[in-house]
Amino acid sequence: MNKHISPRLNRRAFVIGTAAVGAGLAIGLDLPFGGPAVVRAADGSPEIGAWVVVRPDDTVVIRIARSEMGQGSLTGLAQLVAEELECDWTKVTTEYPTPGQSVARKRVWGDFSTGGSRGIRSSQDYVRKGGATARVMLIQAAADAWKVPASECAAANSVITHTPSGKTTTYGKVAEAAAKLSPPADVKLKDPKDWKLIGKGVKRLDTVDKTNGAMIYGADIKLPGMLNAAIKDCPVFGGKLKSFDEAKIASMKGVKKVVKVGDTAVAVVADTWWHAKTALEALPIVWDEGDNAKVSSESIAKWLAEGLNNDQPAYVGNKNGDAKAAIASAAKKVEAIYSYPYQNHATMEPMNATALYTADKCEVWCGTQNGEAAFAAVLEASGLPADKCDVHKVMLGGGFGRRGQTDYVRQAVMIAKEMPGTPVKLLWSREEDMAHGRYHPITQCKMTGAFDANNNLVALHYRLSGQSILFSLRPEALQNGMDPAAFQGVAQSGEAAFGYSVPNLLVEHAMRNPHVPPGFWRGVNVNHNAIYMECFMDELAQAAGQDPLEFRRKLMGNHPKHLAVLNAVAEKIGWTTPAPQGVYRGIAQVMGYGSYVAGAAEISVTDGSKIKVHRIVASTDPGYVVNPAQVERQIAGSFVYGLSALFYGGCTVKDGKIEQTNFDTYNSMRINEMPKVESVMVPSGGFWGGVGEPTIGVAAPAVLNAYFAATGKRIRSVPLRDQNITFA
Template identity: 40%
Template structure:
């Protein structure tokens, strides 16, 4: 963080040198907490803690402890979300309910435990949590899954309280043994110390005795001013194994007698397999078998090369069906037509119609955002071994319990016969919230007696992804004589991911993800109407893409705010300041970013700066982007991002996630789009689904604002806030207002 940690108290303009520590923590906690204690299998202390949703009226202390932390609890017993185990050797194990896909939770969540437990961070080891919806449910997401930038928000208080409770139990155990008052003892470096008598005992020595004690209630947490670990920059614990190659991703799985499958899926959405001639393929050395599925063909080989060569040798004919008529024009026309009609109301404040009538001027716009693929560095893959009495699966997934469900649906086996080995993930971005690869891999595995690794090539991965939806937004504002918006109307048309992924969340015709940000603006707008029209793009499958709602919503809102500023002939930063009087955290990050980005200073011709402000995932961000545009090509020169994510755990992780999100957003804004012709995805690899190259990557300075508020999410906000700042900078440099992404296509066609 080139400008250090910045202070946001009292809404003051932060400075690099002002490093006062905020000591108060927000009381706006939305999690309740329950904890019990018991003996671990093999001896030692096992601490369980629960994180029910705030709406659930459960009493603390109902957690059930006992047995192996990797085993499901007994039927009918309240299942805690996660466990800490301390064995008689003093080893501290956290069974991690979240998966690591590059965001750093395997460092930051253990920091929460280590801080309150008073153990060195390197003393905490991790086990992947097994699939268990009750035991490891994230109440913010309604299931055992990793996404939505919730990991630290989910863990912030319960993980710390679990560590603090364990520490108190260990102190109490030592005090009983020494027959002293517990208040005369303290914990330090994984041991309990009684200074008056110069006695000490390690956690391992005390674990068994501590397991027999009743769980204390209302254990106080540390005051932030006493933190030793939380809030300090810590190197990621998983970096060494990723550097030396010992880290195990799904793609790295190797099993005895394992074979390999190469897949060809029907290129047309909704198409099926008609026939396949495998005569030549079976003559290729190493080809074992050709498997026909409803809409795909798999070649089984002794190694990847054999499977791939065999697949290339097949003569495949497809039943393309009605999907072959699908085109981008048809999809966009459907969205445009649907936008002519009112949708389900997501927000309605004041009298919008009357406000438009009173307005001195009006601005209308249509914004379009394309289908996007995830294009994760680790392509879709799964290794499966289907037997008559069980099914084992090795992969990296954001939704382990849904992996079980998918395998149950294909095999007909009971859920307790599905064994999932979850690994590190080489990029998720929402792609591994889906289980389509699991379903296909298990179908293939049913035809093979040995373990089989099913891998999609990059081409299959891009052409058979589940895509960020195409969105079509119509937005209007009525301005008073001073250029301030007094009427605001925003209609969103697009696919509903929630209706498929989490049907209970789709209520009264509104997809809460599709209207995110749009229906909860940081700006003071007295008369608003935001509605949503669901339009499904025929057979094109849609899914989350690094914060779909906030990403798509911020682009439209912040681009349009810039349009209003230009219409009113007011500086874009000042225009936003005038509307943020009721949102001091948003105003503060705007001021930090503007100062860091040298807002208002002169730039050469053909260069410009753009700004955006975002409130989503519980965090506030502002970004200033500096660009140069020459002959239709955009060079991003510099990015400054101010972040107020509340209380933070590891500033190194925050900086890395924001930088990564911004780079991901630059790629999305400049180049990325999936287009469809004759029912087929036209892009197939990084040659035509372009990714930002390292030499094109600008300096990205992240300025973390100190805050006493509850933690917010950070994995997705950088991507969401970047896109409109970039297009606004292009407008400043060229005078061209870009209402459709990607930028490259629009600039070259303008």
């Protein structure tokens, strides 16, 4: 791979360049040295529309607004632009515009938020148009120079050809002229059957620097004169900082300042982070823990269990027929209660941000899944206006939803504000990261299924009790108090729709919001809903005396896309042929993030407590596949995330605090536990689904259903660690 394909280097050049011409960007697109209506990148190369810069040597720089955190969107988004641009892929590089630049240009790059598996699917339309617009302008510039109609010209691989005469030129040669043209009012996108680059598993654009130590993550930022901060926030959520005795650590090596951060936290600023952390641990701190210190996992579980009772209020998320009446008069009933715990994202790189504050400027360097939210946090914490602030995004050492929040950005600015002119890097210890997550919400679920005399499922009551993410993080998105996202995977319609038809159905949510702050944890509400529903489907099949696959199929006639991925996975794992001696199978399906997924596992169990996962098969219909190699990696990674949570995860609460402190008490799967993952891609076209998350939903139920097949025992709570079940 060419060394010049490095988003890091190019982004830096762009930042410096646009800082120099920032005023020009802020007032419009005209720059004094560029002539009318030309915007230039750092090296003076012209923009052909906001998404594309073309250099004289034909290098194409593609702007990426979403964040790269390992999921591969940076490469996929570049493929989408390049497909329409008809440029030479080997000369493509990328750069991040900053949120400040985007705001100054009326959000020309759209949404920066990178979560909900939306990176590709919710920007594919306008980034492809960005590529197509640039292509039309480049062809027009060549046609103008040749004095021929643009309709007689075509572009491929960054070369423009006048078809009748055979004359050619390149993008680099006509870029200056193209940049001066008005963009076309509308452009036509290619028919998917004509795609050449979309659908190809091209190599990632960001790999080289990740193999030699050169990639810069937030924790690696170095600025001249920079100091380092370590922080401790009140370990009981909602508690406050009462006092601290900074005299005790004032003489410790490297200590520069002790800073109260808001009402709840204290930070030590020192020459090195190791000095800051060492001094922070020696700092006597008194907390005002408040009433939340009385909360425990047991008290939360008791409160949630009350919500499972039908006499408690609940929001209805999906309904047809009269489930309660049908259950009351049914020939046979099956009932089960499941639960799912808090989970920490545990990104490999703990939270961090570097801030430089002066009286008239505040800049932050950090990994963030939402550049614009980080930007808003900088504005709020600094008290400075938008044209005095900016956020410089760097590579994320994992996100998984955690870095969509901006608590660590706000803290860094508050600390830097106490030391104007000195850049300060705030890095959380792993222990702080474990104690102050934005956790996967905690829930319980009571399910009741009812059969007629012929073992047909006539009713299903799915009653959730537990935490709402939106209530805590986006209350404006609640609908008359109801959290519609709570029904991800069991919803009536939309991007996470239920895949079964049951004549009498009631899906409802009794909202219970404990004090532990919830967050969007990769897979979000699909994770527990898929475990509850798909494990219970197996229980229903057992009660009906039917094969789990056949039982599901009979309920899925009206859901052909759900059914197609289930069939694909069943075929790949060989469901209808016997498993090897001592090996047992489980199967599951769900829809999430606009994609249809199914999973099947082959496991063996020793002594009822040691699970060996031999094979995992996953099938996915995301509509269109942009980069199959990256989709496969997202699917394999989803199993690691989902099975780590199933076996080892789970955060418990004691005295109002999270008990797990590091990877010794919150373990994660290793390579020896990794099953072979076989992916079947069944893209049916016509829609755009996300792939970073949905497969997590089927990982656990596929294994749990296989565990039942092997042992005859149902497991209805997570993690397996708490039941002394582990990997073999």
